[in-house]
Amino acid sequence: MSKTPITVAYGDGIGPEIMDATLKILDAAGAQLDIETIEIGEKVYLRGGTTGLEESAWDSLRRTKVFLKAPITTPQGGGYKSLNVTIRKALGLYANVRPAVAYYPFVETKHPNMDVVIIRENEEDLYAGIEHRQTEQVYQCLKLITQPGSEKVIRYAFEYARSYGRKKVTCFVKDNIMKLTDGIFHRMFDEIGKEYPDIEKETWIVDIGAAKLANSPEEFDVIVMPNLYGDIMSDIAAQISGSVGLGGSANIGDQCAMFEAVHGSAPPLAGKNLANPSGLLLAAVMMLQHIGQPEVASRVHNAWLKTIEDGIHTFDIYREGISKQQVGTKEFAQAVIDRL
């Protein structure tokens, strides 16, 4: 198999450690990757880049079109643009895919049967960043929803459901209030849904949907929604599934894709060989599927699962009675490699 070129960024905080662990596992599993490394994040911001990404990094991303990204730290103080939002927009990453799965009893959760994938529109909505001060005391932000933008992410959600054998796609909107913006999202959901008669469809007003998701997440399968709702719901889902530390995510565009952990750079844990590399590793599994190396993806995923099921874990997902061995980042990676 020829090697697939990918761009890798080690990020800040715990980023370097979990990236190291992840890449070691991928290598041992036989992933065929040609890795280009770029620098992003805090240091780049502080060198004066308002976006935390330099021109050479963009060159690499445009060339490889696949980005495995560790979490970064945005420096304190104003004037820094969100790197994530910048990348999503610059590379046209319109769908953000965030699975949230319970690994009970190995990971503590109140929702042992949940297995939901949140697919979030990733470029529009209030994230368009159009904001201004209208008068001294009045501030405005523009929420923007387009028909093609809605159509793309909704179609992606149905295709995703079909190719992963999922039974139902749910839509969250607030179109009793936002009849035009959320209205078009809802209408596109109904319209595109007709092309997928094999898949069950339902729509919830976002507040009611959110309440159901928080209370009985096992009733959902794939959920698609506008950007801001997706931001909130995917964090809820990750957390109640047991740990944000296990969440991986894919940002998908027509040309490019970016894969990352759901969690942040956790500066207090950095450099201590404590961090859980699972979120980034599960993102890397999604990357392997995306670049056409599904067998390697399965191999890594199964070895990770086996490690967890053997009671081997980092400090963050300790469970009384289930825990067999609490290990550091490196030892956890080695345990996964031993099970490949």
Next chain:
Amino acid sequence: MSKTPITVAYGDGIGPEIMDATLKILDAAGAQLDIETIEIGEKVYLRGGTTGLEESAWDSLRRTKVFLKAPITTPQGGGYKSLNVTIRKALGLYANVRPAVAYYPFVETKHPNMDVVIIRENEEDLYAGIEHRQTEQVYQCLKLITQPGSEKVIRYAFEYARSYGRKKVTCFVKDNIMKLTDGIFHRMFDEIGKEYPDIEKETWIVDIGAAKLANSPEEFDVIVMPNLYGDIMSDIAAQISGSVGLGGSANIGDQCAMFEAVHGSAPPLAGKNLANPSGLLLAAVMMLQHIGQPEVASRVHNAWLKTIEDGIHTFDIYREGISKQQVGTKEFAQAVIDRL
């Protein structure tokens, strides 16, 4: 004690039954109320009122300034404005107060220790209803946050915390993205917070806060936030506390106030003596506090609590092993009256 004039609307669906039950209990408890009844909701909408509220109803509301409202049904089809949003704006009801309390073991919940009050800004944000179609495929909605609007609801939250002996006020915003609109809300929180040194303060980015709320609601006390986040978080909190059926809410303005259940009009249950009147009753308890009849408020609240603790309940909150007697709406009201 002289009687306080209030306006009452029986609403649609289960509205009339739960209002009947509630008013019977208030009367038996010795509430001093001079009740004016108005008609709102589905029938009024269908008579051609786009807001579901006629002029004579407005007259009553402006006169009494206190509104106890049962849920209504908005007719299917377009063109109907949300009655709730209309009333909130017309009467300047800037703070929406929604307690979510677990009554474990009498009501099933995964979060037995939660006792949180969500205070939601109630007039601004995306609810301003400024929406348009910019081009054939592009839709926009304006999110509006003002300094005075933020200040008012935040001050209300701190005053509420102080007068009910609450220890902490938390703020949810997304000002890493919406630096101006959510930014002003956050800044006002920090500024006004300084006037309340006796109260603990914290701020969470809304996605992370939402995840914490869904996972460990017992860590929160009072939470204040902009309109849309509050809409979503208050439904989550109500649901995971055990039942939306138990949620009462207050909409507070400088002049007027409206009290209602968090749940809807549930047409399939209507007229069957099945509905749980607790949400509206607990809203009425908040009303009694508001109009200066706190002893009656406590009497009603304690009798309700005693009823629940005696295992007497409507069908919706049945619990194996705890349930002593499942009753209808009327019998539940009688059980509360017996315990006054």
